Amino acid sequence: GQNIDQPTEMTATEGAIVQINCTYQTSGFNGLFWYQQHAGEAPTFLSYNVLDGLEEKGRFSSFLSRSKGYSYLLLKELQMKDSASYLCAVRGQSGATNKLIFGTGTLLAVQP
Amino acid sequence: ETGVTQTPRHLVMGMTNKKSLKCEQHLGHNAMYWYKQSAKKPLELMFVYSLEERVENNSVPSRFSPECPNSSHLFLHLHTLQPEDSALYLCASSQDAIGRRGTDTQYFGPGTRLTVL
Numbered sequence: 746g747q748n749i750d751q752p753t754e755m756t757a758t759e760g761a762i763v764q765i766n767c768t769y770q771t772s773g774f775n776g777l778f779w780y781q782q783h784a785g786e787a788p789t790f791l792s793y794n795v796l797d798g799l800e801e802k803g804r805f806s807s808f809l810s811r812s813k814g815y816s817y818l819l820l821k822e823l824q825m826k827d828s829a830s831y832l833c834a835v836r837g838q839s840g841a842t843n844k845l846i847f848g849t850g851t852l853l854a855v856q857p
Numbered sequence: 858e859t860g861v862t863q864t865p866r867h868l869v870m871g872m873t874n875k876k877s878l879k880c881e882q883h884l885g886h887n888a889m890y891w892y893k894q895s896a897k898k899p900l901e902l903m904f905v906y907s908l909e910e911r912v913e914n915n916s917v918p919s920r921f922s923p924e925c926p927n928s929s930h931l932f933l934h935l936h937t938l939q940p941e942d943s944a945l946y947l948c949a950s951s952q953d954a955i956g957r958r959g960t961d962t963q964y965f966g967p968g969t970r971l972t973v974l
Binding site for chain 2: 749753776778780785786787788789790793832834842843844845846847848849850
């Protein structure tokens with residue numbers, strides 16, 4: 746079967762660093778996406794990894810290890826506005842329908 | 858503003874009603890998607906359209922009927938729904954429906970919060 750696992754909830758302090766983990770087991774792999782979703786709003790694209798390693802984009806970084814079926818999203822210098830749900834999603838094999846398989850999301854609460 | 862709009866934002870309907878959800882994308886994309894998001898569950902893909910042609914139907918009950926009259930508009934027609942169909946329905950679009958180009962990202966609309974009484 747296909748499975749994406751991530752923690753349900755996390756709490757962190759303003760100004761700190763938090764790492765949100767995601768493990769996956771899917772039939773085929775053509776990239777891993779991270780989305781941010783504020784309550785009542787659309788998921789917005791944060792990052793994309795298809796090769797092993799770290800992708801950095803400002804305060805946000807995303808890491809991928811394909812051999813371990815593992816990714817993490819790293820948020821630095823946390824701000825209150827970073828309180829949101831973070832969705833990990835895997836796209837299936839290349840050439841197949843552009844389907845994304847999502848995890849349940851990690852609800853991050855940033856406290857003062 | 859992600860370039861994908863959905864109306865209405867909120868909808869309450871009875872089990873015998875017929876209603877439609879509308880999605881419009883202003884990004885020039887060729888592919889559009891319907892997802893269902895229920896509390897504490899992953900986003901579930903419902904339908905995929907490529908250039909107005911349905912290319913994926915993820916075993917969705919027939920009480921949900923999609924329509925894609927052109928590559929910019931997508932509808933979800935609803936009838937005789939059940940209370941368990943209450944959820945956030947999200948529309949998304951991407952350049953293509955076939956994931957060839959790695960960074961072909963899906964862009965989401967804000968969703969329609971549906972409540973079935």
